[in-house]
Amino acid sequence: MTIWLPVARAELQFDVFLGYGSGGGNDGFVHEANWFPVACEVFNDGPGFNAVFELTSQQFTGDQRRRVKIELPTNTRKRFTFPVFAGASRFASWHARLYDTGGKLRAERTDIRSRDLAWETVLLGSVARSFGGLPAFPAAKAGRTDLQPQVARMTPELFPDNPIALEGLTALYLNSEKALELSTNQVAALLAWVRDGGHVIIAPEQAQDISSTPWLDRLMPVTLDAATTNRSQGALQSWLQTGPGAPAVEAAAPAFPGQPGRPGANPYAGLAADPAFENAEFLAFTGRVRDGEVVLSAGGQPLAWTAARGRGQVTALAFSPEREPFRSWKNKSWFWARLLNVPGSVFVQENRNIYGGWSLDSVFGAMIDTRQVHKLPVEWLLALLVVYLLVIGPVDRWVLKKLNRQMLTWLTFPAYVVLFSLLIYWIGYRLRAGETEWNEFQLVDVLPRAGEADLRGRSFATLYSSVNARYQLASDQPYATLRGEFTGPAGGGQDSSRVDAEVRPHGFAAEVAVPVWMSLLYISDWEESAAAPVAATVTPHNGGWDVKVQNRLPRPLTDVRLALQGRLYPFGNLAAGETKNLIVAPGAGMALADFVRNTASRFQEAAGGRRQLFGNDQAARLELSPANAIAASFIGQLGIYQGAVRTFVYPAGTELSPLVARGDAVLLAWDAGHTVAGSTLRRFNPPRTSQSTLFRLAVPVGKPL
Numbered sequence: 001m002t003i004w005l006p007v008a009r010a011e012l013q014f015d016v017f018l019g020y021g022s023g024g025g026n027d028g029f030v031h032e033a034n035w036f037p038v039a040c041e042v043f044n045d046g047p048g049f050n051a052v053f054e055l056t057s058q059q060f061t062g063d064q065r066r067r068v069k070i071e072l073p074t075n076t077r078k079r080f081t082f083p084v085f086a087g088a089s090r091f092a093s094w095h096a097r098l099y100d101t102g103g104k105l106r107a108e109r110t111d112i113r114s115r116d117l118a119w120e121t122v123l124l125g126s127v128a129r130s131f132g133g134l135p136a137f138p139a140a141k142a143g144r145t146d147l148q149p150q151v152a153r154m155t156p157e158l159f160p161d162n163p164i165a166l167e168g169l170t171a172l173y174l175n176s177e178k179a180l181e182l183s184t185n186q187v188a189a190l191l192a193w194v195r196d197g198g199h200v201i202i203a204p205e206q207a208q209d210i211s212s213t214p215w216l217d218r219l220m221p222v223t224l225d226a227a228t229t230n231r232s233q234g235a236l237q238s239w240l241q242t243g244p245g246a247p248a249v250e251a252a253a254p255a256f257p258g259q260p261g262r263p264g265a266n267p268y269a270g271l272a273a274d275p276a277f278e279n280a281e282f283l284a285f286t287g288r289v290r291d292g293e294v295v296l297s298a299g300g301q302p303l304a305w306t307a308a309r310g311r312g313q314v315t316a317l318a319f320s321p322e323r324e325p326f327r328s329w330k331n332k333s334w335f336w337a338r339l340l341n342v343p344g345s346v347f348v349q350e351n352r353n354i355y356g357g358w359s360l361d362s363v364f365g366a367m368i369d370t371r372q373v374h375k376l377p378v379e380w381l382l383a384l385l386v387v388y389l390l391v392i393g394p395v396d397r398w399v400l401k402k403l404n405r406q407m408l409t410w411l412t413f414p415a416y417v418v419l420f421s422l423l424i425y426w427i428g429y430r431l432r433a434g435e436t437e438w439n440e441f442q443l444v445d446v447l448p449r450a451g452e453a454d455l456r457g458r459s460f461a462t463l464y465s466s467v468n469a470r471y472q473l474a475s476d477q478p479y480a481t482l483r484g485e486f487t488g489p490a491g492g493g494q495d496s497s498r499v500d501a502e503v504r505p506h507g508f509a510a511e512v513a514v515p516v517w518m519s520l521l522y523i524s525d526w527e528e529s530a531a532a533p534v535a536a537t538v539t540p541h542n543g544g545w546d547v548k549v550q551n552r553l554p555r556p557l558t559d560v561r562l563a564l565q566g567r568l569y570p571f572g573n574l575a576a577g578e579t580k581n582l583i584v585a586p587g588a589g590m591a592l593a594d595f596v597r598n599t600a601s602r603f604q605e606a607a608g609g610r611r612q613l614f615g616n617d618q619a620a621r622l623e624l625s626p627a628n629a630i631a632a633s634f635i636g637q638l639g640i641y642q643g644a645v646r647t648f649v650y651p652a653g654t655e656l657s658p659l660v661a662r663g664d665a666v667l668l669a670w671d672a673g674h675t676v677a678g679s680t681l682r683r684f685n686p687p688r689t690s691q692s693t694l695f696r697l698a699v700p701v702g703k704p705l
Contacts, residue, residue, distance in 0.1 A: 013043035014107035016055075016096040019114045020125055020169065021152030029152045030086045030114040031123055033359070033486060033649045034168035035525070037160040039081040040068075042098065042107075048073035051106065052099045055084070057092045064484075065500040079157060082503045083165035083525075085483040085651075086116075115150075118354065119649045120640070122149040122342050125172040127156065127179070129205060133322025135173050136333040137342070138267075142352040149342060161185035162479050163192035164525050167652045171199040171340055175322065176209035179216055187215050192479075192527060194219070195310030195447045196456045197653045201339065203317045207285055220316050221292035221307035224285040228301070232278045235298035240331060243268030243338040245345060267344040271331055280325035284318040304339070310447050311659060311698050315339065357646030359488030360654060361460070362607035363632050365521040367624040368441050368690070369610070370464040372434030373519055375617050384424075392416050432517035437464040437688035441624060442675050443633070443654070446532055446697040453532035458654065459524040461681055465514035472683040475507035477528045482510050482681070485521035488649050491611050497522060524681055525651075533676075536699045538564065538665045544586055545701070547571075549667060550579040557695075559626040559670035563634065563660050564701070568592045574669070592637055592660065599631035600638060604647070626670040629694045633668070634660075659698045667697040 017039040019028025030036045040053055053068040064087070070078050086092075097108040117123055128134050137149040152169075156178055160166055166189065174190075179202075182190070194200050200219070202210075207224040210216050245266030284303060292307025295315070306315045319326065326332060337347070392413060400406050440461040447454040463471060473482060484497025497520045501510035507526075514520050534557070535550045545564065551557050551574035560571040562584070569589035574580060602622065609620030622628055635648050636657040656666050671693040 011043075011045040012098075012107050013041070013045075014096075014098055014109065015041045016109045016112060017041075017158055018094060018112050019152075020123065021154060022114075027112070027114050029117055029123055029150055031117050031121070031168035032086055032119040032146075033488070034119075034651050035083040035085050035164050035481070036114075036168045037081045037158075037162075037165035038066075038084050038094075039079065039158040039160075040096070041077065041079045041158075042070065042072060043077040044072040045075060048076075049106075050101045052101070053080075054097045054099065055094060056097075057094045064498070067500075067502045069502070081158065081160045081162065081165060083160070083162050083167075083481050085481070085486070086114075086168070087483060087486045116146055117150060118144070118146040119357070119646070120354070121147055122170045122340060122346075123168065124149070124151045124336065124340065125154050125166075125169045126151050127154050127159065127172070127174050129175040129177050129320075129322050133175070133320075133327065135321070135336040137337055138333045138347050140347045141350045142346075143350070144352065147346075147352055147354070149337070149346065151336075156181035156183075156186070159186045159190075161189050163189045163196065163527060164479055164481055166190070166193040166198060167196075169198065171201060173201045173203065175203050175205060175320070176213075176216065177205040180209060180213060189479075191215065191219070192454060194312040194314065195449070195454060196445065196527075197311040197658075199313045199315070199340075201315045201317065203320050203322070204285060205320055219309065219314055220290070221305045221314060222287035222289050222302075222316050224287045224318070227283045227285050229281045230284045230299045230301055230303075231281055232298050234273070234278055236296070236303075236335070237271070237273045237278060237331070239296055240271055240334050240338050241269050243334070244341055244343045245269075267348050268334065268338065269344075271334055274330040277325050277329040277331075282319055282323070282325055287316075287318060308662070308664075308700065310449075311445070311653075353644050354641070355645060356490045357488050357649040358490045358604055358607035359486045360632060360635060360648050360650035361485045361521065361523060362487060362491065362610050363603050363622065363628075363635075363648070364441060364460040365462060365485055366606035366610055366620055366622040367628055368439040368460060369462050369521075369621065370434070370437045370439065370519045370688075371621070372437060372464060373432050373517065375613065375620070377616065384427075388416075388420055391420075428517070434464065434466060434517075435688050436466045436469075436686040437519075438462070438682055438686045439689070440675060440681070440691045441629070442679065442691075442693040443629070444533075444676055444693055444695050445653070446534060446695055448532055448535070448697075452529055455528055455530050455676060456653070457524075457526045457528075457676060457679060459526065459675070459679060459681060460521065461524070462519050462521050463512070463514055463686075464519040465516060468514075468516045470511050470513045472509070472511060473522065473524075473681045474509040474683050475524060475526060475679070475681060477507050477526045477679065479528070480507040480524060480526040482508055482522060482524050485523065487611065488607070489646070491607070522681070524679075526679060528678070530676070533671075534667060534669050534695050534697055536562075536665070536667045536697055538562075538699050538701045540702055541583060545584045545665075547582045547584050547665075548579065549574065549582075551575065551577060551669070553577075553671070555671070555674065557669045558672050561626070561630060561668045562665055563592055563656070563668065564665040565663075566592050566660065568595050568630075592634060595627075596631045596634050596637040599627050600635060603632070603635070607648075624692060626668070626694065629670075630668050633694070633696060656696065656698075663701055665699040665701055667695075667699060669695040669697075671695060 019030040019036050022028030055066045057064045094112040095110045098106045135151050140148045294302040295306050296304035303318045443458040445456040501508045533553050537548045539546050557574040562569045567589040606622045636655045675691045
């Protein structure tokens, strides 16, 4: 007798999570003009195979494709994350597919969409102990959901292991118990993100969670001791009511790009107290301050401390906001808004109609774009059109009538079309033909730490192609990404270049297609450890500052300046290995806002000119100079808005005004003709190349590095 047993069918689980807080059937949040994480989880219960994960997005003008090679043995679960840029988040539809090495489609998820947030909207990531302990924000009255501050729940399993993927967050709440579940690579990404400008808020469950975890203990500005009982008794209510109404100076106020608002709108001041909370006992740890300052106290005991960490910030709480009575506090959502200094006008202003904004990418593109390409002036185009209409119309009719050969129009008309087509081709050749050219400019932020430095770079490169061709780009840096030019909302909000990239454990390998006689801009965000190229100290001295600047490179720096206390001071050149000491007087130099206003007067014209096929060449070009690069680095000094219209939009960390606003000095050093060793993207040799770098070093005043 034969018994037939059912055969278990092999299963392939394939889940893709887009943005912050995705999972559980919800799309994640994506911040306009910023990087965001894409996470994939694959479980293979069948025969093992080698796979290729592919993420694509067909936009109006660009085709973005990211691939990851993975091995999938039998009965294995693989998770991985990588950063993607929100170049057209409001229009993008993403498709994820899993192929085997033979090209067979094994699984797919199509039309994946995100919950898109406007560029200025606050987004708090949360690695909370429980779902009920998630932070929250008050509801905003603005009708647009993309302007409502949001909280994204993030799990340790899908937490990014690349700091660039965290840059779309305004801040991150981290429960100490969940911090223990982060892997070594995730911790490294978190710390790098904080050093480069991130804000992490740490809440303790137990003091031992922190003291037994070296990286978390080093991050804290305080050593936690015993837990004691405390009561607010009006202290937290009073602290809430001092929350900001509307920022007085938009460029200086935001932790993430500024918030508009009308003066006097301050809902914090009118918050009603919650007597049950104010009189309830709660557990809070005492602590010994290492650095930083106390930002919140109750009953004579500090409840929150904050300190700078590189360009970023850490805030440590003495209590767990996920436990009672905080969990039931009626003003809990306002606590989180106050902790992040979100202007109250964000929540009370109705019908906020914010729009527009040119991308800062276009400004850098205008600096380095090829000068071989010339635009056809509109006057010439109109003249050519008029001549064409005259020739195929009245002139043709008059000539053939004179010859009494009107039937020849069947021959003359095609001849005119061919003639003018050849003429247009000849004009295009004369205006746009040239040699393949690669121009690269780097913004490199120097982040000192013990023994060396982290270099956070942004490489802008234009590639002009003399033929229809594909070009190879690659990077072997620990963290590196590649994207096309983001045009900004005023330019259609598109990622204008096509990128086909393989994401690797270290860096990427990409192929880009450039049409004949076209110039396209590509941007690579990267981070690596290296020796610091420059160093500086700034200490108070007789009402001014004693500034010491050192060039650690084997070549001269040709233009060095210092931004400090709202002014810009020129230091001239620094020879190779030279150290220069200067005494800076407060009234010397030039007001930083005036410098940016004067230098950046043509930035919007140039950004718009890059989108136009015809017109004046000079309107779309800017000189690649230290002055222009520095002005772009402080573009927020122009103001975030002109009325309801944004001026410029840019990824977090590009603009340095918040560092000057918090009291740091910023050293800016121009390295002409060079880029950081090992950061070159191109894997081909064009006939024409150029390269330059602007180093940017934030220096805490009075704290030698």
